[in-house]
Amino acid sequence: MKTSPIQVVFLVLLPALLIGCPQPILQVTPSEIEEPAPAEKAADENPRVVAALQLTDQGRRLLEDGQPDRAIRALEQAVGLDPTNGQNYYYLSEAWLMKESAAQAKEFNHLAEIHLKEDRAWMIRVAQQADRIAELEK
């Protein structure tokens, strides 16, 4: 199959275009960023990680329901079990954003950045979150 030069240019530019797309605040479901479902992802990992992912998911759902305090509680438990999962810090930052505390949101955003540095898709979200925090700080 022959590819036209326009198609080649389009394919090359596509990732960059996608990265630049603005996204809503809580567009973060694992499925949307092509993350496997928690249990699936953690099937071969240690049991604490599997359990922690359940709590991470609970926290995310509570955030979607607009309950930041309850979400923080679930995410704190998730951090207690698996402090290396950067998604917990990302969602904690979301919770503090929801509570309009830029200072705490910033701290957790920073932790999310540390832990999600190898995940390009998540790093895009972390960067966007940082922008929203900066917006709140203004």
Next chain:
Amino acid sequence: MLKKIIKYALLVSVLIIFSLTVYAWYLSSQVEKRFSARRWHLPSTVYADTTLLYPGQRFNPSIFTKKLLNLGYHRKSHLPSKKGEIQITPTEINIYLNDLKTPWRTREGFPVQVLAGGNRIEAITRIDTADQVPILELEPEEIMQFFGEERERRHLISIEKVPERLIRAVLAAEDHRFFEHSGIDFRGIIRALITNLRHGAIRQGGSTLTQQLAKNYFLTPARTFSRKFKEVLLAVVIELKYDKNEILEIYLNEIYLGQKGSVAINGFGEAAYFYFGKPVKELTLSEAAILAGLIKAPNHYSPYVDPARCRSRRDAVLQSMHRNEWLSETELQAGLNEPVRAVGFTVSGAKAPYFIDYLTEQLKRLYRPEDLSSLGLSVYTTLDTQLQLAAQRALTKGLERLERTNPDLQREAPEQKLQGAIVVMQPKTGHILAMVGGRDYSVSQFNRITQARRQPGSAFKPFVYLSGLAKFTPTTLLSNDAKSYTVDGKLWEPRNFEPVTEYTVSLKNALKKSYNLATVDLAMKIGLEEIVDMAARFNLSTPLKPYPSLALGAFEVIPLELARAYCVFAAEGVQPFPLSLKGVLDEHDSILEQKHLTIERLIPPAEAFIMTAMLQSVVTEGTARSLRWRGVSWPVAGKTGTTNDFRDAWFVGYTPDILALVWVGFDNGDTIAATGAAAALPIWADLMNAIPQYRSETEFKAPRGVARILVCPVTGLLSVADCPAPTEVYFLEGRTPTGHCTLHAKDGIAGKIKESLKGVSEEDDR
């Protein structure tokens, strides 16, 4: 004359009626005041954190079983059929969960099977639906109540929720004409009088429920005519002001029904839990009759005191219900045939007294003490009772072991005995999971974790080395040679713990082996003011002076602050606020307070990781290497500490998930003749070995900004083929060694130098 008498009589009568009216009016206002205000002082209850269970989790069966019993679960030999029951077999624990209620989550209880394989949970399955449960949260354990002077436990109930059988049982036992009289039951009084005259003794009382309530609520127990007179008047006033259901509800919540240790059980709501482990709505007819029968003499008829006497009293109540046609013959027989079986209780002492004191200090900033003992608040904390128990056991065992191995440490007087303290935290969240502030709270309430100020010794060194990372690298060479310093005009000559031949040592190895001379050399190169500033940034609040001895931990710190400071290394450079209080609910379950984890970024994650890597080498090859043969085989970073004359022994150790600080010493500063590695470290190891469920045993993850480089152990430069045992060392990116080892390079001169330093190299690897 007669007229005069009549006149006086009339006047006296008017005066009496007037006085009675005034007195009744006064009593009425008293009743109104008492009933419209807070009717009972409800103690506030402090809860530990909830407990998470999940498949694959390691657990300590003995501590876990104790946890379930502390939660009020009752052991059964059969499969649990109702909430609050457990069945424990060698391979499974079947639990009918109680309802869960926290400020963040509520859940109805359901039956689950926890399949245990050795010391690990294999699976958690709902017994009713056969669904797998990926994560299970057990309700929080009650750890303490803030009682007022009354020391009464009371679980309030509303009349709508009280089953008819309990109301009938109470009326049958105490006042079956309650809904017919107006506070005074004249028929009852006459009947009681006749019965008592017939027996020549007081067999029956004529008091109605309203009179009993008046007596309990307003009067002293003294048996005098004036008190009886007031009781009658009050009963009438109460009946005039309130309807029967209101009076009954107050009575059911007020009446004394037994004793749990030093605490009174008041009201049927509390009694239903105390005797039968269930809410009033679930009481059977027999159980309702037992509780009603207790009113007469709670401790005499208690099923805990004399089951036979209790049964006979219950039967009397059931018979009375039957006589009043509130029970059919079949129901009566069924009730009479039910065995008398109370659920059992344990009076446990304070579970975490030092933690509670620390918590109380924080609560006092939010609530007045009288509010804590009366408002019925639910206080939720971060405490983990399983960990607390493990920490208490580890400390007791460790101190006894020290006393056994060194009899010089034994003291006769309890208050002079060898002391110790432990605090366990989650480094990422700042949650205080356990706190043991001393050996025996009943002997000394001084909290050595939050109130003590002790020299940290070498446990302070990491803050010196951290300060050094701005100018130096882990392989920078330091002088480990003896030197004198002048402090305030006086000569100060630090020494190493033991003589060494290593006169030049890398920064990493100096921390690993806790060399004093090299540490002071480093501190002087950094500048002492910088170290003081660093400690202040880490929120060490005690005054530190820029003296050379600062580097060796000569200035006192508060143990909790030291533990918090170490959290920064485990938590990628952020420091959490130490949390013990999580939330407070009022008696209607509305949230009054919520405390979340809050953090502050102190140092770059790369620096935190470099420190962790160096502190890991303390555990793998340095002063804490004995952890390995004490069963600690997973990644741990930590530091020992010993002060002059062995006054204090420390070990602060952490994994990515958990951090624990252990201190051992005498309150009066006597020597304990042991190092941190010998006295505090074994306690830390015992604790960690007892709590497998709290360790992920994962590696510390290197963040961005660090590089792992293979270096020559002697020169600290990039290794070449001939370097003996090159080692991998973490550096901050951009601060890695640039040149290759010249010492072991393949040329004649280097070969000679290498040969001459062979001995030093071996010393370094010791």
